[in-house]
Amino acid sequence: MADTARTARQRSPLAHAAHRLAAATRASKGAIRLAELPLLAQVNVRLDAKSPAADAVGLALGLQLPLEPNTVVHAGEVTVVWLGPDEWLVVGRPGTQRALEERIRAAAGDEHVSVTDVSAQRTTLLVGGPRARDLLAHGCSLDLHPRAFGPGRSAQTMLARAHVVLVAREEPRAGFWVLVRSSFAGYLTDWLLDAAVEYR
Template identity: 75%
Template sequence: MADTVSSAPPRSPLSSYAARFAAATRTSRGAVRLAELPFLSQLDVRLDAKGSAADAVGLALGVQLPLEPNAVARTGGSTALWLGPDEWLLVAPAGGQRDLERRIRAAAGDDPVAVTDVSAQRTTFLVSGPRARDVLAHGCSLDLHPRAFGPGRCAQTTLGRAQVVLVARDDPGAGFWVLVRSSFAGYLADWLLDAATEYL
C-alpha cells in the first residue's frame, strides 16, 4: 500500500494562543500587543565576511549582510541579523526559503558558504505597544533602553528561561521580534502573558 501524504495545512506552534493574545491586547488597550508571525522563512548563512561572497550575496538578496556586531539590515521584506563574525540569520516572508538559498549559493559562486534552512526550528513573536520594553525587561538581562538597544539592533539572549534572538524593529513603534525555538514557544507565550499582567 502506498504511503499517503497529509494535505492538512501546517499548524504553527502558537496557533492555540491567538485568542489569548488578542484578548490581552484588547484588555491592555494597546499598551501591550502580542502576536505570532508564523512560518517566516529563516536561513542561517555562514561565509567569510571579508571575502567577495559577502558583497555578492548582499547584492543578490537586496540586503547587505551587516558587519557590525548585533546589527540588523533590512530592505523590503528581507531582514539580515548579525549573529557572529561569519554568521547571519536571514528572515523573509513565508515560503521563500528555497529561492533565497538558491540565490545565495549562486551569488557565492566558488567561495565557501553554508546555508541552512532553520524556518521550522523557530517561530516569531511580535511584542509591541508602549509597554513592550517593560514586559521584556521582566525577564531579559539586556539593557533595553532605546539608547542601548534601539531600532536596528539584535541580540542572542535569554527571555525568562528561553534562549531567543531579540530584534528591535526599525520603527520605534513597531516593537520587537522575539525568535524562539518552536519547542519553547508555548512556555514563552505563557511567560509573556504573565509578564504583561500588570498592564491588562
Template identity: 70%
Template sequence: MADTAHHVGLLSPLSQYAGRFARATRASGGALRLAELPFLAQVNVRLDPKGPAADAVALALGFPLPPQPNTVARGGGLAALWLGPDEWLVVGPAGTRTHLEARLREAVGDRHAAVVDVSAQRTTLLVAGARARELLAHGCSLDLHPRTFGAGRCAQTTLARAQVVLVPRDGCRPGFWVLVCSSFAGYLAAWLLDAALEYTQGRADPTGA
C-alpha cells in the same frame, strides 16, 4: 514564487495561543500587542565577511551583510541579523523560504560558504505597544532603552531563561521580534501572557482561564 504549499495543513508552533494573544492585546487597552508571526523564512549564512562570497550575497540581497556585532541590515523586505563574526540569519516574509535559500545558494556558488534553511527551527513572536519594553524587561537582563537597544540592533540573549534572538522593530511603533526555538515557544508564550497580566488589571483574563 512563494512556497505557500509548505504551510497548507500545517499548524504553527503557537497557533493554539492566537486567541489568548488577541484577548491580552484587547485587555491591555492598547498598551501591548502580542502575536505570532508564523512561518517567516529564516536562512542561516556562514562565510568570510571579507571574502568574495560576502560580495556575492550582498548583490543577491541588494544590501551588504552587517559587519558590526549585534546589528541588523534591511532591504527589499528582508533583514540580515548579525549572529557572529562569520554568521548571519537572513529573515524574509512567510512563504519565501525555498526561494530565499535558492537565491543565496546560487549567489555563493562554489565559494567557501554555507547556506542553510533553518525556518523550521524557530518561530517569531511580536511583542509591541507602549509597554513592550517594560514587559520584556521582566525577564531579560539587557538594557532595552531605545538609546541603547533601538532599531538596527539585535541580540542573542535569554528571555525568562529561554534562548531567543531579540530584534527591535524599525519605524515609529515600539515593538520587538522575539525569535525562539519552536520547542520553547509554548513556554515563552505562557510566560508572556502571565507577565502581561500586570497591564490588564480590572479587565478580562487574557489567558482565557
C-alpha cells in the same frame, strides 16, 4: 510553488494561542501588542565576511550584510540579523525559504558558504506597544533602553530562561521580534501573557 503549498499545510507551534495573544492585546488597551508571526522563512548563512561572497550575497538580497555585532539590516521583505562574525540569519516572508537559499547559493558561486534552512527551528513573537520594553525587561537582563538597544539592534539572549534572538524593529512603533525555538514557544507565550497582566 512547492514551498508555498508546504507552508499552507504547516501548522504554527502557537496556532492554538492566537486568541489568547489577541485577548491580552485588547485587555492592555494599547499598552502592549502580542502576536505570533508564524512560519517566517529563516535561512542561516555562514561565510567569510571579508570574501567576495559576502558582497555578492548582500547584492543578491538587496542589502549589505551587517558587519557590526548585534545589528540588523532590512530591505523590502528581507531582514538579515547578525549572529556572529561569519554568521547571519536571513528572515523573509513565509514560503520563501527555498527561493532565498537559491539566491544566496547562486550569488556565492564557488566561494565557501554554508546555507541552511532553519525555518522549522523557531517561531517569531511580536512584542509591541508603548510598554513592550518594560514587559521584556521583566525577564531579560539586557539594557533595553532605546539608547542601548534601539531600532536596528539585535541580541542572542535569555528571556524568561528561554534562549531567544531579540530584534528591535526599525519601523516606527514596530516593537520587537522574539525568535524562539518552537519547543519553547508555548512556555514563552505563557510567560509573556502572565507578565502582561499588570498592563491591563
